[in-house]
Amino acid sequence: MLETAIAIAFGLFVVAQLLNLYRLLRGPSLPDRVLALDTMYVNSIALIVLYGLSSGSKLYFEAAMLIALIGFVSTVAVAKYMTRGDIIE
Amino acid sequence: MIRKLYPFPTLSVFLLLMWLLLSGFSAGHLVLGMVLATVLPLGTLPFWPNVPRLRNFHKLVLFVLMVHWDIIVANLSVARRILGSPKKLRPAFVEVPLDIKDDFAITLLTSTVSLTPGTVSADISADASRMLVHALHVEDEAVLVDQIKQRYERRLKEIFEC
Amino acid sequence: MDIVIEYITAIFLLIGGVFALIGSLGLVRLPDFFLRLHGPTKATTLGVGGTIMASLVYFSWTEHALHLHEILITLFLFISAPVSAHMLAKAAMHRELKYREDTRGKPWKQ
Numbered sequence: 175m176l177e178t179a180i181a182i183a184f185g186l187f188v189v190a191q192l193l194n195l196y197r198l199l200r201g202p203s204l205p206d207r208v209l210a211l212d213t214m215y216v217n218s219i220a221l222i223v224l225y226g227l228s229s230g231s232k233l234y235f236e237a238a239m240l241i242a243l244i245g246f247v248s249t250v251a252v253a254k255y256m257t258r259g260d261i262i263e
Numbered sequence: 264m265i266r267k268l269y270p271f272p273t274l275s276v277f278l279l280l281m282w283l284l285l286s287g288f289s290a291g292h293l294v295l296g297m298v299l300a301t302v303l304p305l306g307t308l309p310f311w312p313n314v315p316r317l318r319n320f321h322k323l324v325l326f327v328l329m330v331h332w333d334i335i336v337a338n339l340s341v342a343r344r345i346l347g348s349p350k351k352l353r354p355a356f357v358e359v360p361l362d363i364k365d366d367f368a369i370t371l372l373t374s375t376v377s378l379t380p381g382t383v384s385a386d387i388s389a390d391a392s393r394m395l396v397h398a399l400h401v402e403d404e405a406v407l408v409d410q411i412k413q414r415y416e417r418r419l420k421e422i423f424e425c
Numbered sequence: 426m427d428i429v430i431e432y433i434t435a436i437f438l439l440i441g442g443v444f445a446l447i448g449s450l451g452l453v454r455l456p457d458f459f460l461r462l463h464g465p466t467k468a469t470t471l472g473v474g475g476t477i478m479a480s481l482v483y484f485s486w487t488e489h490a491l492h493l494h495e496i497l498i499t500l501f502l503f504i505s506a507p508v509s510a511h512m513l514a515k516a517a518m519h520r521e522l523k524y525r526e527d528t529r530g531k532p533w534k535q
Contacts, residue, residue, distance in 0.1 A: 175428070176483075179435030183476070186442030190449035190468070197452050197461075205517040206458055212509055213452060213465040217445055219498060220476040224438070227480050230487070235494050242498055246505035253512035257519045284493055338444060338471045341463060345451040354460055356530030377507035380467045384507070385459075385514035386533050395533055397514065399463045404529070 180228045187221050208252050215245030268301065270308060273317050275300040315365045315423040322422050329418075333379050341380040344400050355401045356385070359394045359408050361416070366391070368419050375415050382407070430486045434479045441475025448472055457524045458517050459532075462510060469506040474499055 191214060198210035219238045226234035269275050282296035317323065344352060363369055369391060373384035376396055386395040401407050444467055451464030477495045484492040518532040 176431045176435055179438045183438040183442040186439075186446045190442075190446045190472075193446075193449035193453045197449075203458060203517070203520065203522050205513050205520065205522065206461065208516075209458070209461060209465060209513055210452060212513070213449060213468055216465065216469050216473060216502065216506070217449070219502075220441060220445060220473045223473075223476050223480050223495065223498070227434075227438075227476075227483060232484060232492075232494070235498075238498055239501070242501050242505070246501075246509060249509040250512050253509065253516045256516035257512075281497070284497055334470050338467055341451075341467060342444065342447045345447055345454065345464065349454060349456055349460075352455075352460065354457075354525060354528045356459075356528065356532055358530070373511060374504070374507035377466060377510050378470060378503060380463060380470065383459075383462050383466065383510050383514060385511065385518065388533075397459045397462070397532075399460060401529075 177228075180224060183224055184221070184228075187217055187224065190217050191221075204256060205253075208249060208256070212245065212249045215241055215249075219245075269304065271304050271311070271314060273320075274304050278303055313365075315367055317423065319422050322418065326418050326422060329414075330375055330378065333414075337379045337381050341399060344381075352400050353402065355398050355404060357396045357398055357401065357404045357407055359396055359411050361387075361392055361394055362412070363416055363420055363423075364391065365423060368423050369394075372411075372415055372419055376411060382411075427486075430482060434483045437475045437479035437482065439475075441472050441477075441479065444468065444470075444475065445472030457528075458522045459514065459524050459528070462514060462517075466506060466510060469502050473502055 194210045194214045194217065198207050198214065201207055219241050222234050222238040222241065226232060226238075279296045279300040282299055283292060286292045286296075361369060361372075363372065369387065373387065373394060376382050376384045376394075381399045383397050384394055385397050387393070388395075396407070396411070398407060448464045448466075448468030451467070452461050455461045455464065477499050481492060481495050484494075518534075521532075524532070
């Protein structure tokens with residue numbers, strides 16, 4: 175029962191990641207690509223949590239937390255770079 | 264004395280809870296968390312120019328619950344719009360005049376607007392008197408402005424009394 | 426009782442997956458950047474939120490202790506997601522990206 179639900183959820187998230195990847199490659203503008211990348215890291219957090227759930231291990235929590243932290247900082251840095259042409263003024 | 268040691272009591276309690284959540288509850292972590300809850304607000308004191316006092320804690324809790332409810336409801340309606348034909352969407356940039364002046368309260372307001380799907384805060388004017396919101400689908404701009412002001416801004420104003 | 430917990434976990438997982446997929450679908454389908462910006466807000470709120478809730482329920486049950494660890498991830502995403510959306514919108518307005526003609530109102534000059 176739970177195995178099936180985990181498998182379906184994996185499938186849904188993987189399709190979502192592929193759609194994000196399409197937007198990342200296709201663009202057309204730079205903000206579009208950054209937005210796609212931002213969505214990819216958020217979805218990968220969910221994928222890591224899912225993997226932790228399927229393997230019954232809590233160790234993956236730290237990895238998910240780290241991706242959340244790094245992804246946020248990098249998105250903001252790139253967005254700042256796109257508006258100002260500089261990250262720290 | 265206590266006031267000096269704990270300039271932001273709410274922040275200190277929040278930090279302690281965060282630490283216990285992060286590392287699990289034990290006597291050692293409780294002590295370490297209490298040390299951090301004392302040291303971190305003191306160390307970052309210069310970065311907080313003027314923090315509004317939290318006046319109504321129970322209203323803040325109610326506000327958070329309400330926003331969660333709104334997120335769920337709005338998610339469903341936006342999901343329907345995404346799955347429907349994009350031609351039917353009526354997107355708009357809407358300017359919302361702001362009554363709250365405090366930076367922290369404005370940050371909370373813009374975050375709330377962005378978190379509830381269907382609206383994204385896009386910009387704040389330099390004098391913090393107006394907010395630009397992009398909406399996925401809006402029939403009547405006045406209704407949206409009214410909703411943001413009545414539902415969120417008024418409550419934030421009550422919570423922080425600013 | 427176990428079966429009830431399994432059902433609850435499964436439902437949260439499916440809700441999470443479906444909303445993440447719809448968010449990404451919006452990212453692909455919608456016609457301009459400002460509209461596409463609305464997709465990912467959903468993936469973060471209900472998509473990851475659902476998965477986290479599932480993990481929370483499941484581990485709290487299997488370990489017979491309240492397991493609130495994962496709440497931190499959602500909390501952090503709830504704080505960070507609006508900020509990145511705001512910054513990206515500002516970047517898009519600065520670059521004067523095209524928006525659909527029938528959009529009412531105008532973006533601000535950056």
